[in-house]
Amino acid sequence: MCGIIGVIDRSRQRMDGTGIRSALSRMDERGSGEGAGYAAYGAFPDYKEYYALHVFFDNPHETKPLVEDELSKWGTVEYQEAIPTFEQANIRKLHIPWRFFFKPDIHLMPRSITPADDIVTHLVMKINSSIPGALVYSSGKDLAVFKASGWPEEVADFYRIQDYKGYLWLGHNRYPTNTPGWWGGAHPFNLLHWSVVHNGEITSYGTNRRYIESYGYRCSMFTDTEVVAYLFDLLIRRHGLTIETAVKALAPPFWDEIDRMPNREQEIMRAIRLTYGPALMNGPFAIVVANHDSMVGFTDRIKLRPLVSGESGARLYISSEEAAIRTLDPGVGDITMPRAGEPIIGRAQ
């Protein structure tokens, strides 16, 4: 099950978290009260030059020094704080959420074209795979992920997301089957600038994970969704593909369709499928992926999970359900349903 939603304001006007909270709560039928989460882009205008590393500590006294030690090897922490939380009846505070504003020293990664991103990726993989009791769950600049075990409204109130503003929000209402109760298992999943909310199950996970791990990524969250974030990072940031091409690699048209395409298009599609076969995502899914400049929603190749979208002025909405979009914006115009594998893309100016 699971319910997902995303909204982008293409003129980068920031919205507070009130709207997304009520929209996600509208889809409580799709969840079970064991996990919910939000992501906000544009959350930290005062620290927008710094990577905002969000970490769940099981016991900060033990593990925070280890994380700080790791960070100090690769750069400097400008500011850090315990993320403010507010007690909710149904949320047991299993982890202490912490926030570091971090600046990597790019001279330490001399042969990279994106040294800062590479350092932060390395740190995320290193900390998550080698420091038990510490989990970096959000690592991009100017963006925050809020997630915990609970209903969407409880998680929203736990972090008071109405106090944060963003021009792009994602939300996820979880019906867990895999790792219930574990905060790390709640969505959104994030790596650097990429955040993902996902409804479904990726039957090709074993293939995708082995593919992405051969490029140095380490899957550490025991769930299929994190590979989506890593695949976007690989295809778009490291391989330089456009969002459209990346989506075509992950949810490509069928060969029957490709064989009927005009020559040049056919050649491109064939090359994409040959090259990125191991990145193809199979199984039922609807996904919304975001970075600082865009939001894209798409489904699996035969659309086994629902996804609809709507527009209103500068705003584009993508969600599992029309009701959620209408809750967020009663004035929204037509609701459309994308075809299987067809991306809906919203770009910020």
Place this chain on the structure above:
Amino acid sequence: MSIGSVPLRYRISVDRDQCMLCGRCVDSCPYGVFRKEGEQIHVNSRVCVACHRCISMCPRDAISLVERPVDYRSHPIWTPQVREAIYNQARTGKIILSGMGNAQDYPVIFDRLVLDACQVTNPSIDPLREPMELRTYLGKKPSHLNFKTVEGDTVLQTILSPNLMLETPIMIGHMSYGAISLNAQQSLARAVTECGTFMGTGEGGLHESLYPFQDHMIVQVASGRFGVDINYLERGAAIEIKIGQGAKPGIGGHLPGEKVCADVSCTRMIPEGSDAISPAPHHDIYSIEDLKQLVRSLKEATEWKKPVFVKIAAVHNSAAIAAGIARSSADAVVIDGFRGGTGAAPRVFRDHVGIPIEAAVASVDAKLRSQGIRNEVSIIASGGIRESADVAKVIALGADAVYIGTAALVAMGCRVCGTCYKGLCPWGIATQRPDLVARLDPDYASVNVANLIHAWTLELSELMGAAGINSIESLRGNRDRLRGYLLDENIMKVLDIKTVGA
């Protein structure tokens, strides 16, 4: 004559009440088991190989066959097979020859692996209603693509190497003209053409009558270089360098002169009646860089238009060897497991040298991924693929496609009697004797083989659909969808799979 005769391996008996003395058994058996004298069929069971030709031709079901009608004193170590091998060698002082695949009682890993299926949380896909893609491309793939925008149009900058396109990941492996008959090769060639897949020529050249099917044939270059010229290379859809074979890793091949008839001699480009000996190593390959040069020479000769495969036997070091092959210009590596069949191999090699294909594919795929060069070569698994489930399992372990050999022969009637090396195959498959070859009618045999490939392809689609997968690339290397059932922990580690229930 101190050892005496060994007990019968098979006893043939004829039910006199049923027998109508039609004499079909006499005509069927090239080994001379039957003779008709007066009003009776007489039997010499000692020469029987259990090929079942007589049984399948008898109109009255009058013939029965019993294996090992004479018991030895039972002993767990000194089995009848062991004792008989000793008697045989005590008498001859020679290497024991054998046919078909490994006959030793090793555990079969495939039979200790189970596949996954979807329930509730992800829907299974019905191949009758939804598209199911088995199309497979074999060859080098780029690690990433470069695009350029020219006047608003996206233009692909990366040039792709030629790949073979298969409509199903099931191919037929290399069995040469010489080892098998021309009718057998023609049947296989017609079947693969019909199914949109490929077959290997083996190291026996490409007979003229197969030219119409050349777009579906992979021509082999082995250590004897039989039948190799530019015409041969250019006709093939791809070229395969054979380094070794799963049934006999580390040794060469030997086609006895009796099998080299006029036609075989022309196709192989060797004198009629001469033994065709393929040496153990290629005499121009003594290291990985020599192999690289041969790959490049073949590529140059064919203007870089053909994929070049390299076939090795599955041995301990397969993974490292495959990594070396991936660094050459080769497009695919064929791994031939120790259950692979053969027309003739020393029994000691067939039964004791090499490793199973399941472990070899798993370690090759893992090694290539760990070095970031998995895209440089496709992996073709062969040797011991008996049914569609084996295909699904070996692809999930990391293979791109499979070669089948024995299974295709069985589809043409072969009873796996294992006596191919005698050249008297009563089914017209592993023989060059014209009257026996004529028994195999390509019009029918090709349909049987095509039926087999179709049937496995359908079963593969159903297995994938049940696993919620609609494209073969999502099954490839997807070891999460396999579980080991009573496999030991070390093997599961090599296969990178979990146990059932985990």
